Amino acid sequence: MFDKILIANRGEIACRVIDTCRRLGVKVVAVYSEADADARHVAMADEAVCIGPAASGLSYLDIGKVVAAAQQTGAQAVHPGYGFLSENPDFVAALEGAGITFIGPGAEAIRAMGLKDAAKARMEAAGVPVVPGYHGAEQDPGRLEAEAALIGYPVLIKAVAGGGGRGMRLVERAEAFEDALESARVEALGAFGNGDVLIEKFIEHPRHIEVQVFGDGQRAVHLFERDCSLQRRHQKVIEEAPAPGMTQEVRAAMGGAAVRAAKAIGYKGAGTVEFIVDGSGGLRPDGFWFMEMNTRLQVEHPVSEEITGVDLVEWQLRVAAGEPLPCAQEDLTIRGHAMEARLYAEDVPAGFLPATGRLERLRFGPGRVDTGVREGDVISPHYDPMIAKLTCHGATRAEARAALAEGLAATEVAGVVTNLGFLGRLIDHAGFRAGDVETGLIARDLEALTAPCTEPELLALAALAALGLNEGGPGEGFALWAPLSWPVTLLRGAEPVEGRISALGGGAYGVEIGGAEMRAERGPEGWRIDGRSLKARAEVIGGEVQVFGAEPMVFALPDPLEVGAEAAGEGAILAPMPGVVRSLHVRAGETVQAGDRLAVMEAMKMEHVMRAPHDGVVAELAVAAGDQLEAGALIVRIEAEA
Numbered sequence: 128m129f130d131k132i133l134i135a136n137r138g139e140i141a142c143r144v145i146d147t148c149r150r151l152g153v154k155v156v157a158v159y160s161e162a163d164a165d166a167r168h169v170a171m172a173d174e175a176v177c178i179g180p181a182a183s184g185l186s187y188l189d190i191g192k193v194v195a196a197a198q199q200t201g202a203q204a205v206h207p208g209y210g211f212l213s214e215n216p217d218f219v220a221a222l223e224g225a226g227i228t229f230i231g232p233g234a235e236a237i238r239a240m241g242l243k244d245a246a247k248a249r250m251e252a253a254g255v256p257v258v259p260g261y262h263g264a265e266q267d268p269g270r271l272e273a274e275a276a277l278i279g280y281p282v283l284i285k286a287v288a289g290g291g292g293r294g295m296r297l298v299e300r301a302e303a304f305e306d307a308l309e310s311a312r313v314e315a316l317g318a319f320g321n322g323d324v325l326i327e328k329f330i331e332h333p334r335h336i337e338v339q340v341f342g343d344g345q346r347a348v349h350l351f352e353r354d355c356s357l358q359r360r361h362q363k364v365i366e367e368a369p370a371p372g373m374t375q376e377v378r379a380a381m382g383g384a385a386v387r388a389a390k391a392i393g394y395k396g397a398g399t400v401e402f403i404v405d406g407s408g409g410l411r412p413d414g415f416w417f418m419e420m421n422t423r424l425q426v427e428h429p430v431s432e433e434i435t436g437v438d439l440v441e442w443q444l445r446v447a448a449g450e451p452l453p454c455a456q457e458d459l460t461i462r463g464h465a466m467e468a469r470l471y472a473e474d475v476p477a478g479f480l481p482a483t484g485r486l487e488r489l490r491f492g493p494g495r496v497d498t499g500v501r502e503g504d505v506i507s508p509h510y511d512p513m514i515a516k517l518t519c520h521g522a523t524r525a526e527a528r529a530a531l532a533e534g535l536a537a538t539e540v541a542g543v544v545t546n547l548g549f550l551g552r553l554i555d556h557a558g559f560r561a562g563d564v565e566t567g568l569i570a571r572d573l574e575a576l577t578a579p580c581t582e583p584e585l586l587a588l589a590a591l592a593a594l595g596l597n598e599g600g601p602g603e604g605f606a607l608w609a610p611l612s613w614p615v616t617l618l619r620g621a622e623p624v625e626g627r628i629s630a631l632g633g634g635a636y637g638v639e640i641g642g643a644e645m646r647a648e649r650g651p652e653g654w655r656i657d658g659r660s661l662k663a664r665a666e667v668i669g670g671e672v673q674v675f676g677a678e679p680m681v682f683a684l685p686d687p688l689e690v691g692a693e694a695a696g697e698g699a700i701l702a703p704m705p706g707v708v709r710s711l712h713v714r715a716g717e718t719v720q721a722g723d724r725l726a727v728m729e730a731m732k733m734e735h736v737m738r739a740p741h742d743g744v745v746a747e748l749a750v751a752a753g754d755q756l757e758a759g760a761l762i763v764r765i766e767a768e769a
């Protein structure tokens with residue numbers, strides 16, 4: 128085994144590799160860009176080398192700098208993680224030239240699988256079923272269109288150098304072929320510097336089922352399949368193992384084909400053979416076709432680890448260090464079921480746009496968490512916006528699913544928008560629950576999966592938190608006269624959700640919001656709404672109202688000045704939130720004009736200036752400088768002059 132290795136990656140995968148190294152007593156060198164100086168993977172490593180500025184091309188993708196860092200620190204081997212240089216044969220060759228071991232397959236195996244067309248030809252020769260189609264060298268648009276007609280529509284145009292779903296176009300009819308080809312080419316050229324494409328039969332009701340393989344150069348085994356059919360725009364969202372509906376017969380056929388694929392290229396290390404599967408009807412031994420092989424550890428490898436008990440990174444290190452495969456095919460068995468969800472910083476309503484920001488809150492529920500960030504860290508625009516992978520195991524698929532649903536509901540992220548709510552809906556989708564998975568599921572039900580939550584109870588929790596009532600508030604004392612009530616506005620994006628809360632005394636409140644009227648009572652375990660305890664909880668974090676639970680939501684609060692102005696409709700200026708009166712700028716009886724400064728409050732570490740909503744006279748001054756106020760407390764009342 129190695130004494131010291133370098134990890135040529137960042138984020139969760141770098142941290143995950145470090146975990147195994149720690150356990151095996153292997154020292155770790157991290158590399159990092161200037162943007163990552165304080166990153167979790169750097170803090171976890173034994174040594175760290177800065178390899179350049181934030182842009183990956185000048186740091187994580189710079190072969191010369193990574194090799195130099197390995198030489199300078201005396202690392203014997205380099206783990207590439209996934210992405211970045213993990214499938215770059217030139218990187219492998221450069222390391223070999225420097226006498227450093229690449230933890231992964233040889234440059235030849237990577238080259239053999241690097242381009243989809245060459246890989247398909249090779250697999251066909253090895254007796255692996257490939258998707259029917261054209262993967263020849265001729266790239267003339269006329270020829271490609273003729274091939275598409277022969278294959279029969281719908282067809283898929285794929286960039287031969289593609290990855291991450293880019294350079295791919297579904298073409299339903301011959302008339303649309305030319306334009307689709309042009310746009311696939313342009314995208315592929317931009318992303319991969321190679322505009323060549325292949326044409327494939329589009330498999331209808333497609334399922335993505337891939338097989339984890341492992342080789343030592345001589346022998347190869349498979350660690351069963353993963354179902355990655357839940358995809359958005361050809362990108363995986365939720366993965367699981369084993370595949371729903373898998374039979375022993377089909378598993379043997381797919382596993383066998385995957386092992387043949389690995390052996391055909393003398394594969395060494397961890398790899399994944401991806402198949403497209405005809406999901407209409409049950410799985411069949413003749414209903415799957417090779418799509419591509421990823422010659423690296425895959426993002427979703429944890430689900431395979433969870434069902435086999437194998438640490439794939441340990442195997443990678445052992446095999447790279449010259450040890451034989453740790454076990455034979457017969458020694459591998461499946462235990463239970465595992466499911467993984469990819470938590471991303473992304474704005475789902477805005478069309479899944481990558482998001483950035485500081486993680487003001489980051490807490491996870493039970494289950495396996497693979498993450499490269501900690502609370503307080505920043506999701507920067509420079510890299511993949513993945514926050515974490517949550518993986519849960521159960522004796523059955525239903526148990527794994529329930530565990531993941533619970534894990535997601537217990538996860539709290541604030542400061543950065545995420546796809547957490549979308550993941551929760553997906554996990555709860557009736558078709559998914561039934562194991563009725565297909566790559567088109569998300570697109571088909573996108574609206575329901577992304578519609579804003581309108582459950583009044585959850586809006587009530589948010590409104591109570593927004594008024595600072597979680598920590599106790601006004602009400603009890605005031606209730607003697609009349610129910611005090613406060614308007615509350617929650618902003619979902621720019622969309623206001625209006626409500627009103629009234630103190631009923633005795634720690635109870637009436638809440639009107641989302642078209643419902645509810646009674647809220649604060650108990651030791653949180654709010655009870657209409658007598659029911661909710662699992663969800665709401666908090667104000669960094670000036671935003673966060674609702675955590677199965678339907679996580681975030682609301683901005685309108686400018687407190689506006690809240691004050693609205694509350695002052697009857698002439699009363701109320702404290703928009705709990706805080707201290709910093710200064711008073713008027714006296715009782717004084718005449719004021721609209722916009723005059725009346726008082727300054729400090730709340731949530733910010734100063735809020737209360738201004739006169741209209742011309743008038745100060746009829747009542749209810750506070751003194753230095754007073755601690757509760758949300759909704761009266762500060763001053765302005766009476767319009769007769």
Ligand code: ADP
Pocket residue numbers: 209210211290291292362363421424425426427511
């Ligand atoms: P997987 O099946 O493991 O998701 P992908 O091909 O989608 O495989 O990509 C795996 C990871 O590698 C993703 O996180 C993606 O962001 C990253 N990645 C893919 N292609 C590139 C690339 N060209 N440069 C940098 N990172 C990449």
Ligand code: ADP
Pocket residue numbers: 258283285289290291292293327328329330331333335358361401403418419566
């Ligand atoms: P990438 O290198 O971008 O990962 P893949 O060839 O692995 O490209 O395809 C990505 C996804 O596109 C698959 O997971 C699947 O959902 C879909 N796909 C690919 N080929 C086909 C096909 N022939 N028929 C239907 N869907 C396909």
Ligand code: MG
Pocket residue numbers: 291401419
């Ligand atoms: Mg793929």
